[in-house]
Amino acid sequence: MSKRHSAKYKIDRRMGENLWGRGKSPVNKREYGPGQHGQRRKGKVSDFGAQLKAKQKLKGYYANISEKQFKRTYTEAMRLKGDSSENLIGLLERRLDAVVYRAKFVPTPFAARQFVNHGHILVNGRRVNVASYRVKIGDVVEVKEASKQLAIVLEATQSSERDTPDYLEVDHHKMTAKFARIPALTDVPYPVHMEPNLVVEFYSR
Template sequence: MSKRLASKHKIDRRMGQNIWGRPKSPVNRREYGPGQHGQRRKGKISDFGTQLRAKQKLKGYYGNITEKQFVKIYKEAIRLKGDSAENLIGLLERRLDAVVYRAKFVPTVFAARQFVNHGHVKVNGRRVNIPSYRVRPGDVIEVKEASKQLEIVVVASQLAERDVPDYIDVDHGKMTATYTRVPTLSDVPYPVQMEPNLVVEFYSR
């Protein structure tokens, strides 16, 4: 199991925000950073620090994906036509693990990566076990028949803490989801403000 799977609370504490909107986040109880110096008054953050924090927050939100993967997505975003920040969000939201999380087939994006890795998900009828697989509009994502009654799936579909966004059409009775379109930043239901424009500035220095 990757160490990153157990790091979601550390990311929240480091950012000082409940970036997934989870009720059990330690930030709900204490908004200061971790460690013995966490409660010290924070100094003014530089432009570089602000950009770095925006990058770490966005990268962490999608399951704390590796820097190498994130840079690859950024480079593709700036090659595409249109606004690079919007392109970056669109590419991140096309990841299969992100779609599985958005469809409420699992409770967290970390669980989504593991769920896909273990072969519980099909795309257009074919099993896909690559979390970074890029979904296209019109693709049908479904939970494998033998996995539909897993407790994690049943519980996740009933979670009241988040809704399925309108660019994914979900049938929880059949455990299928259709990816209808690539979203813009304003379409994505982030619990906290994400600033992909600062991420683009960070990498374009």
């Protein structure tokens, strides 16, 4: 098992939740955390503990992005007008790797990051290999021609494990996805309950 996969499953077990709603998640069999102390009975969680878990869960969901990148996204969300927690979700969903994952071009957020980094994705006809690249409303994200028949792409697009959200206009025949609008929290198909408001509280302490 690769480091990438083992890290992904460790996040699931540490959170005690099937973050990506995948059938292969170890949480489906064992809900306790990894390690020799994973089965210890947990006491009441403090406010700080709840905020920390909410941050780790949201950060982990997006392929466990770095703390530096995540906090930078939070800082930008705070500068925007409107609800900061909604802004945070909107910014995270505008990441190129998140769009590639939502469009079902690949099976996981981790695969999406790697897929972008390896140069398989075009944005408005131009190759972009930066996973954190932020798409804008109206941008068209496309799998480049030479990559459209890759097994990982064909398997992901044909999978019934999840649906594409309505803020993307996806054409799996052409392997394109148009970013139609910035989603609200309720629009995002998280398999588990996310609490971006607690993430805002965590950084606002």
